[in-house]
Amino acid sequence: MTRTQTAGAALDSTTIIERGRRVLALEAEALQRSEQALGEPFAEAVRLLTSCSGRIIVAGVGKSGLVGRKIAATFTSTGTPATFLHPVESVHGDLGIVGPDDVAILISKSGESDELLGLIEALARLGVKRIAMTAVPGSRLGRLCDVTLDLLVKEEACPHDLAPTTSTTVTLALGDALAVALLQAKGFRAEDFARLHPGGALGRRLLTRVADVMVREPLPTLPLGATMREAVVLLAARRGIAIVVEQDRVSGVVTAGDLTRMLERQDDVLTVSVASVMTTAPRMAEDTELGSAVVHRMETHGIMAMPVVDGAQRLVGVVHLHDLMRAGAV
Template sequence: MPASRELGRDLSDTALIVERGRRVLALEAEALRASEAALGEAFADAVRLLATCTGRVIVAGVGKSGLVGRKMAATFTSTGTPAMFLHPVESVHGDLGIVGPDDVAILISKSGESDELLGLIEALARMGVKRIAMTAVATSRLARLSDVTLDLLVKEEACPHDLAPTTSTTVTMALGDALAVAVLQAKGFQAHDFARLHPGGALGRRLLTRVSDVMVTAPLPILDPMATMREAVVLLAERRGIAIVVEQERVSGVVTAGDLTRLLERQHDVLSVPVATVMTTSPRTAEDHELGSAVVHRMETFGIMAMPVVDAAKRLVGVVHLHDLMRAGAV
């Protein structure tokens, strides 16, 4: 049968296409489960080397292993462990100058017999650099020349010809993530550290935006405790649906547009009603130093559109609006 007719038959068979996709996912999931079960002392040794490294983490690999290595180096760097990718071929033509004896190297090769990588690891050994091998062949030369060997445990690639790197690259990337996360936890890397290294984009805004960056500070919608709803209605209209009753700089109550609506449902003449009989006497507040994302979560949980902001002494310092927080990217 001509190849074009065979292709047409395959592409018209939805069940066949889906089954092929499921086979790939099943093989890779099985390999990940095997790697999880086999994780042991060697992994702990690798984490200790990386967490106590006073230089940089050098990641190297050829081909698809190199592509995974680039991602691995980026993950380490973004989580507080300086790392860089070193191409094995370029390394023996001058790029070894970036490597120092305090560095730790991660060398990736499924077979463990890559000539380019073996040339690099021998040079690293002469420099006194600690070496972590990631390979599927524990008896390979790469493994023998390394201080720690992490077994990739890949029985077969998901490629039907067992050729294209698929299962092996998935396991390698997952193992790299496991190393990076274990190292960041060992080093006490926190969310604020992550924010410091990711100031740009949506992630940076969510981790860096604080209530004080977004809150309204003047004029504040403040009411006297003896005020009536006539005064409150004016503030609700002018100050985006919130009025705050303040005594001695402390928040004693809050009136919202929702409170006004519920009052109107009960009686017609509301303007002379004392604010003290309508206000919420134990309102939820935000603190000026809080992360905006935490306050957004609280406001969404309790259906609050605007919230008083207080300082460490519980004095009113501003008002924060859910819309402003969301517009600032604190979600």
């Protein structure tokens, strides 16, 4: 069999799929082991990061460095200033960004990276607290840090156990776990996330509030003594909703759906009082709410339009699902 024939035989679909599944299975098993073994060192690391009054310094070499850049970016985007520091560049001037109030996260599978160990000495002289992420807790890196997080990786998914695969997956997941635990400990909210992500669709979804989209006037309002004849006019002119109001407070809502159901039951609907038809406890939105939260509520309950009230529960507008969606609040 020629080399081409051998390669072709090795590239049949069944073989390729089996190889892919093996990698995913090995990495999933490693993540499961890490989840089950997570303990007090993780809690210590989160407490150390929570007490940090400076910034988080993340460092690593090679693939560990690439993962470290992502971890630093995740911390920064969730409210904790962080930066990636290359161990080699750090001893040639970049160490100037580090201060004694910082906390460092140092990543190395073996825990014996000479470049990283050189950085540790400099960090120790500056009084910087250090968290190690390594698969060898007894390594020099593990011994020289204040807290050591064991990656628990004994085998890479690479068939030669050489290319960083399983270890980088676990490292990345552990970095995410630290960032999420930290943002929860600091009370980081969706509104805070929006403030740091103002651009693009994500920013629009998180920054758009009901007050930005709602219709303020003319409002589709009716007095409590109105008839369905008056309601029908409003339903046609004001996009399918009529709001029954008493002293600036919402008493009820009549929708196009209510009118349709009435017509199915009786012929003469125009003289009927709106008070006998309206929903007396309608779902409402507050003007300060995030549009995305209201969209979720409207879609869950099949509502196309909602009255909007202020903090004193006074009617200030009406918001339509289509307007929220056009504004990107989804």
